[in-house]
Amino acid sequence: MLEARKKHARFLFLFIFPAFIIYTVFMLLPILNSMKYSLYTGDGLIPTEFVGLDNYVRLFTEERYSVKFWNAFRNNIKFFVIVTLIQNVMGFFMAVMVSRSFKGNKFMRKLSFLPTTLSVLVVGYIFKLILNPYYGVFDKFLEMIGLESLILPWLGDPRTAIYVVAIAVSWQFFGESVLFYTSGIDGIPESIMEAARIDGASIWQEIYHIILPSVLPIVGIVTILIFIGDFTQFDIIFAMTGTRGDPGYSTDLFGSLFYRTAFASSERGGWGTGMGATVATMMFLIVTVGVGIFLYFFSKKREELEK
Amino acid sequence: MKKLLLAVLTMVMAANFAFAAGTQEINAAAESGDSDKVKLVFTSWRTEDIERMNRINDAFTKEYPNIEIDFQPVKDTEYDAQLKQSLAAGVGADIIFLRSYDSGYQIYKTGSLEVLNDKIMDLKGFPSAAIAAWSTPEMETYAIPSVGVVHGVYYRKSVFEKYGLSVPATWDEFMAVCETLKDGGETVFAQGTKDNWMLYEVMFAGLGANFYGGEEARQNLMNKDIRFTDAGFVEAMERMKDLQPYFPDRFEGIDYVTMQQIFGTGNAAMFMGGSWEIGIFEDLGGLEDVGYFAPPLKAKGDTLQYCFHVDAGIGMNKNTKYPDEALTYMKWLASPAYAQLMMDELPGFFGYTPGSYTLSNDLAKQMQSYVASSVPTVRTVWEKLSAESPSGNELVAEAIQKMYAGELTPEEACKYVDDGLAWYYR
Numbered sequence: 001m002l003e004a005r006k007k008h009a010r011f012l013f014l015f016i017f018p019a020f021i022i023y024t025v026f027m028l029l030p031i032l033n034s035m036k037y038s039l040y041t042g043d044g045l046i047p048t049e050f051v052g053l054d055n056y057v058r059l060f061t062e063e064r065y066s067v068k069f070w071n072a073f074r075n076n077i078k079f080f081v082i083v084t085l086i087q088n089v090m091g092f093f094m095a096v097m098v099s100r101s102f103k104g105n106k107f108m109r110k111l112s113f114l115p116t117t118l119s120v121l122v123v124g125y126i127f128k129l130i131l132n133p134y135y136g137v138f139d140k141f142l143e144m145i146g147l148e149s150l151i152l153p154w155l156g157d158p159r160t161a162i163y164v165v166a167i168a169v170s171w172q173f174f175g176e177s178v179l180f181y182t183s184g185i186d187g188i189p190e191s192i193m194e195a196a197r198i199d200g201a202s203i204w205q206e207i208y209h210i211i212l213p214s215v216l217p218i219v220g221i222v223t224i225l226i227f228i229g230d231f232t233q234f235d236i237i238f239a240m241t242g243t244r245g246d247p248g249y250s251t252d253l254f255g256s257l258f259y260r261t262a263f264a265s266s267e268r269g270g271w272g273t274g275m276g277a278t279v280a281t282m283m284f285l286i287v288t289v290g291v292g293i294f295l296y297f298f299s300k301k302r303e304e305l306e307k
Numbered sequence: 308m309k310k311l312l313l314a315v316l317t318m319v320m321a322a323n324f325a326f327a328a329g330t331q332e333i334n335a336a337a338e339s340g341d342s343d344k345v346k347l348v349f350t351s352w353r354t355e356d357i358e359r360m361n362r363i364n365d366a367f368t369k370e371y372p373n374i375e376i377d378f379q380p381v382k383d384t385e386y387d388a389q390l391k392q393s394l395a396a397g398v399g400a401d402i403i404f405l406r407s408y409d410s411g412y413q414i415y416k417t418g419s420l421e422v423l424n425d426k427i428m429d430l431k432g433f434p435s436a437a438i439a440a441w442s443t444p445e446m447e448t449y450a451i452p453s454v455g456v457v458h459g460v461y462y463r464k465s466v467f468e469k470y471g472l473s474v475p476a477t478w479d480e481f482m483a484v485c486e487t488l489k490d491g492g493e494t495v496f497a498q499g500t501k502d503n504w505m506l507y508e509v510m511f512a513g514l515g516a517n518f519y520g521g522e523e524a525r526q527n528l529m530n531k532d533i534r535f536t537d538a539g540f541v542e543a544m545e546r547m548k549d550l551q552p553y554f555p556d557r558f559e560g561i562d563y564v565t566m567q568q569i570f571g572t573g574n575a576a577m578f579m580g581g582s583w584e585i586g587i588f589e590d591l592g593g594l595e596d597v598g599y600f601a602p603p604l605k606a607k608g609d610t611l612q613y614c615f616h617v618d619a620g621i622g623m624n625k626n627t628k629y630p631d632e633a634l635t636y637m638k639w640l641a642s643p644a645y646a647q648l649m650m651d652e653l654p655g656f657f658g659y660t661p662g663s664y665t666l667s668n669d670l671a672k673q674m675q676s677y678v679a680s681s682v683p684t685v686r687t688v689w690e691k692l693s694a695e696s697p698s699g700n701e702l703v704a705e706a707i708q709k710m711y712a713g714e715l716t717p718e719e720a721c722k723y724v725d726d727g728l729a730w731y732y733r
Binding site: 139152153247264 | 384387388391392394395406409410413416417418499500501502503555556557558559560561562565568569689693694695696697698700701705708709712714727729730
């Protein structure tokens with residue numbers, strides 16, 4: 001018995017080892033290195049002068065830094081709320097729909113996943129073209145159906161830009177949530193559903209009492225994935241509103257803030273690599289704490305439901 | 308089972324090493340095969356110019372057959388980050404395009420650029436203002452001033468003819484032209500405000516200079532004798548505001564590329580732009596119908612404050628593998644032969660190399676024609692005032708964007724810039 005278990009462990013180790021090496025070299029070491037750089041300052045790409053926690057103090061006490069940091073934080077929360085609402089809530093209902101049997105449900109499943117296979121940059125540029133005030137088709141469409149009073153300079157207006165970008169991201173990754181939820185719903189034994197139907201349960205009762213409790217762990221996973229994705233989001237901002245998060249930093253997220261502050265020259269918004277590493281470390285902390293809170297919340301919720 | 312797995316893993320690793328060694332051998336062969344021929348890598352942010360630069364470099368290789376130039380530009384917005392990274396990693400290009408003043412100076416401070424004072428004697432003949440844009444405070448020069456650009460207004464000749472308009476010389480005439488075009492139902496400007504750098508670099512620094520006092524005011528601002536909230540800058544800001552009624556619908560959402568397309572395809576009467584756009588308009592719809600005039604004056608008889616911006620210098624990597632060949636190429640880049648070739652290939656880019664040149668492009672000639680009777684200046688807050696973040700460059704662009712969005716008045720916009728520059732007055 002013991003021998004077998006030992007063998008098993010060695011076998012497992014063989015599988016984990018390559019991933020362990022790759023994660024250590026390409027993830028763990030750079031993260032630790034970046035944390036180290038956040039304690040240094042200097043002109044070059046590699047900061048050399050040790051300053052302790054000075055960068056952190058400056059980030060939160062000097063207005064020119066703190067304003068941008070909290071602005072990105074606020075934008076990120078807005079972005080996360082919208083994406084969660086669309087991707088999680090709508091994805092869930094879409095999954096409930098496509099997992100019922102009707103003609104074409106398989107096709108709908110596949111269709112909803114299609115945008116996820118595109119590159120974020122492609123999606124960003126396509127949305128940008130569709131929303132272009134001069135030759136974009138979206139404004140023309142609104143005009144056609146008589147809603148020209150609603151037309152706005154979508155990506156040029158600080159009040160709408162972040163929502164537009166969030167919708168573009170949600171549209172792209174909507175299919176991912178549908179995929180997660182349908183796999184969860186497919187896992188519910190058909191006999192339970194049938195019993196509920198025979199007892200005369202409505203679709204809402206079915207959702208609330210059967211589907212939701214069984215897919216709750218998936219709600220947690222999807223929310224956490226969206227959270228991590230959004231707080232490290234960069235590509236879509238780069239494609240749609242540029243690394244400054246135009247207009248007027250209204251779409252500046254942590255991803256773009258970090259990229260700009262760490263790598264751009266000062267005339268284009270750079271703060272030097274040391275400060276950039278400080279921003280990155282703060283991002284890391286926020287994501288870690290956030291994931292911790294979500295894990296705690298969802299495991300609590302699950303216990304409640306299982307009682 | 309375990310043995311099989313180990314065997315497979317060993318084979319994969321062995322194959323890996325074998326292939327890796329193979330590539331090295333091929334590389335070595337390539338290097339030794341052309342041992343007498345040297346390839347210098349030249350990097351820039353001008354991805355649009357690959358073909359034209361290759362033609363220029365071919366002329367050099369004809370003269371020096373053992374040196375080949377590999378022009379490898381990087382997208383403008385990624386250039387600075389990429390350059391810093393590659394230099395730090397020791398794989399930087401041999402010949403490097405450098406932005407003027409603090410951006411270039413920061414690269415110099417990383418210790419990766421050669422000082423050229425004693426290496427390229429021809430630099431002594433260059434205009435001192437251009438040399439200063441790529442020199443340390445101790446006047447150590449680390450780049451050859453290569454490209455200057457001007458800012459002004461492009462217009463459609465056919466549209467001006469249709470309304471019987473002539474080129475405006477003063478701001479009042481300029482406004483009258485705008486009004487006539489607007490009354491006629493034309494799209495007056497192709498301008499959008501989504502990419503805010505244009506608002507500062509071309510509009511404020513180009514068209515605003517005549518109102519804030521041009522070069523003298525710029526010097527005073529740098530010397531802290533005046534502030535950005537002073538009357539001249541506020542007036543320039545107010546003139547920018549004057550232009551807003553003539554922008555297209557939903558200009559807030561129109562980005563730089565769309566602007567170029569609107570004007571380039573003949574769908575707007577005017578475009579406030581830079582000389583580097585000649586080539587773009589040529590590709591979009593030809594230049595026959597395109598005219599140019601310099602920024603309108605405040606009053607008749609004023610001297611034009613002409614924003615002739617120091618755009619690009621060329622530096623040499625201190626750690627290049629081929630210092631002798633790189634220097635030979637650098638000397639050629641400082642020669643009139645290169646300047647003439649560049650101005651032929653890239654109309655709208657003006658060289659600083661002393662000498663007499665012929666301009667083949669009519670628009671470039673027109674741009675040049677204003678120089679003699681003007682005071683040259685550069686972009687308002689480029690020098691010194693953009694050394695730290697938030698940079699003057701960003702602040703002015705943001706302020707104008709906010710002003711056009713109705714969030715700030717011209718006075719408030721100037722205050723926004725002045726507040727942001729607090730680090731400069733510390």
